[in-house]
Amino acid sequence: MRLRVLLAVARRGSLTAAAKELHYSQPSVSHHLARLEAETGAQLLQRVGRGVRLTAAGHLLAERAAEIIARLDATAEELAAHVGLRSGRVRLAAFPSALGTFVPEAAMRLAALHPDLRLSLIETEPPEAMRLLRAGRVDVAVMFRYDDTAPEEAGMHMRHLFDDPSYLLSATPVSVELAGHARASWIAGCDRCRSHLLDLCDKAGFSPDIGFTSDDIVAVQALVAAGMGLTLLPGLALKAHRNPAISAVEVPGSTRHVYAATYGEPPHPPATHALLGALGAE
Structure with missing residues (x-):
């Protein structure tokens, strides 16, 4: 919870705004931040006028906190999905022309098979999609490469969809x-x-x-x-x-190769597996 407080302060730029976002009192936010500074042994915030800003140590911890919280939230969604895809969500990042063509068709197939599974879509180019995937903020990234000889990085799995x-x-x-x-x-x-x-x-x-x-x-x-x-x-x-x-x-x-990328070792959560199937990657 203290990491979530730090992220809220980073987003909002003040303790008051962070408290409002989290539905906490301002003293409670201050207490969590003080405890976090005591536990880390680092100054995380610096007062600037009527607001606050993160120190270099605060920025570093906030970046790591965003990744940790994203992973925790993703895990919670995956556990929900394990009840048989009767609930939960799955998150997809894809480049613009993919979202304008075959991704909506895949979304329709997914909805027909799993009407209660919520699909979230993010439009972004492949480098950012891969960053989101590594950070645990999406479950599948649709991306492309012009060079099909590039090796996969550790933990990344690429499933070829088609050539464009x-x-x-x-x-x-x-x-x-x-x-x-x-x-x-x-x-x-x-x-x-x-x-x-x-x-x-x-x-x-x-x-x-x-x-x-x-x-x-x-x-x-x-x-x-x-x-x-x-x-x-x-x-x-x-x-x-x-x-x-x-x-x-x-x-x-002149051909680019379109892939569905996932992160982590299989077997994948049922929701991710279902999305890969809808995309034609399973």
Whole structure:
């Protein structure tokens, strides 16, 4: 409980606001924090005007506390799920085009089989999704890699869902050979997609002239349709949104691999297992 008090103070920036969030009295919050400082032997808070701020030691403990509490909450949910998936929740993090395409279909399958199981969704790119997974804040992370040779880290288990080809987008039909577009202006997407574009162009013998960068697939396609440049987009992005004014042709050898990732050794809790099944990973 003292760790929860520290986190509330970190979020709210004052003892009064933390007490209100936790439905405690302010003296009770002060008592918990004093006991926590005595137990750790470190000053965790520093008064600033009428509020408080965390010291370096306080920030460190708050970060660890967030992970610990997330794990405890996840364990409580897993225990609830063990009664036969009649209750509990399961949490999924996924990148935007996954949430715009196959994840809702998986959610429908899960709800049909387990109507009382609550599914929580978080939209985020793969690096953040993996961080949430490691911290115990989600149970499954849907992510992608352009390189399928990268090793799994300890405790992480990757289940391949499918391969997602890339498409060259242009305002009018053009050759799919990237080397023929060395003088063109290009539009780049998210960091991982930008890196993939740079790698493909490097293999084709040129460095792309990137005039615009955006991870908004609607904006990117609008720029392409306006003749502002060429871009590469994954098939899922086109499935989620397709501007009718663009031309799209599949790029050979440009594929990203989509996975469902879990953390910890199997067997997984029934709720996690059910979600993996709905995603087609079991």
